[in-house]
Amino acid sequence: MDxxxxxxxxxxxxxSGWRLGTAVVVLVCGGLFVVSAQSSEGTDLRPGRYxxxxxxxxxxxDRAADLQARxxxxxxxxxxxxxKVDDADVxxxxxxxxxxxxxxxxxxxxxxxxxxxxxxxxxxxxDAATGDKKLLVVHQQDIQAVVNxxxxxxxxxxxxQGQRIVSTTGIKCEGSSVVIQGRPYPQPYxxxxxxxxxxxxxxxxxxxxxxxxxxxxxxxxxxxxWDLDIxxxxxxxAYDGLLDLSYATPVTPSGQGSDPAGDRP
Numbered sequence: 001m002d003x004x005x006x007x008x009x010x011x012x013x014x015x016s017g018w019r020l021g022t023a024v025v026v027l028v029c030g031g032l033f034v035v036s037a038q039s040s041e042g043t044d045l046r047p048g049r050y051x052x053x054x055x056x057x058x059x060x061x062d063r064a065a066d067l068q069a070r071x072x073x074x075x076x077x078x079x080x081x082x083x084k085v086d087d088a089d090v091x092x093x094x095x096x097x098x099x100x101x102x103x104x105x106x107x108x109x110x111x112x113x114x115x116x117x118x119x120x121x122x123x124x125x126x127d128a129a130t131g132d133k134k135l136l137v138v139h140q141q142d143i144q145a146v147v148n149x150x151x152x153x154x155x156x157x158x159x160x161q162g163q164r165i166v167s168t169t170g171i172k173c174e175g176s177s178v179v180i181q182g183r184p185y186p187q188p189y190x191x192x193x194x195x196x197x198x199x200x201x202x203x204x205x206x207x208x209x210x211x212x213x214x215x216x217x218x219x220x221x222x223x224x225x226w227d228l229d230i231x232x233x234x235x236x237x238a239y240d241g242l243l244d245l246s247y248a249t250p251v252t253p254s255g256q257g258s259d260p261a262g263d264r265p
Contacts, residue, residue: 067182072240105166105239109157111194113234114201116146119188119225135222138187140173142224145209146191147171153203155193157236161185164239181241188225194234204228 082094101107120126121136129136147165150158158165163180170180177184193200204210217226 071242075240105157105164108238109194109236111156111234112197113155113192113194113231114150114197114204115229115231115234116150116191116193116204117188117225117227117229118142118146118191119227121223121225125221125223129221135216136224137176138189138224140171140178141209142213143178143189143191144171145207145213146204149203149207149210150191150193150195150200152207153193153195153200155195155200157194159192159234159236161190162237163241164237166239166241169239169241192231192234192236194236197230201228201230 082090118138120138126133126136143160147158147160160171160180161178163169163183172179174184177186178189179185213224214226216222217224
């Protein structure tokens, strides 16, 4: 009878080690699952992840509103502290600032004016359209054209979706919303302007871009919304957003010094 090979004690030891290691890994993974389940309590462990654009938009709008409220609070605090300073130079600069607050849009304006409302085409028109549907919705340039025409008409103050428009305000489209000062707004878009009604309506009527828009509003196959109302008394709230400008600056390439002669045209 053939003799059986004797078992290799080293192999047995390695095999036992693998089995023990596998058991440890399984136990650790199970423990992690339990800890995660208890920690999450049925919620997402990664709150920074959003499953849909609407949730992200609402979250960012709330965050922008909180920051804007904080800016207003700090601005008022700075003003209160400045008023307490008994210094001739500070008082002189304060008077200069107050003189410029009106033109800068930092004070409320009341008076007669106009209200322009832009809106997308009715849903039934959009559903029936077979060609390019870009003409059936309000775009950033449409809103900007109204605002520019009102400025040309001598508007004392312009408001879009309840937000005061100033020289640094950007109007930007994101999806089906317009973002103003970090907050998204859906259509219809309401533009209000305080000023001489005759000059404002004349500027709107003679603007070349808006003439085309109104023609498309009258076209039943396009039917974008255009509504112009005259108001005897409008209130334009003061601008309460950020006043500092953020801008890019050129960076000198690594290893190259600045050449004064290179700055000349």
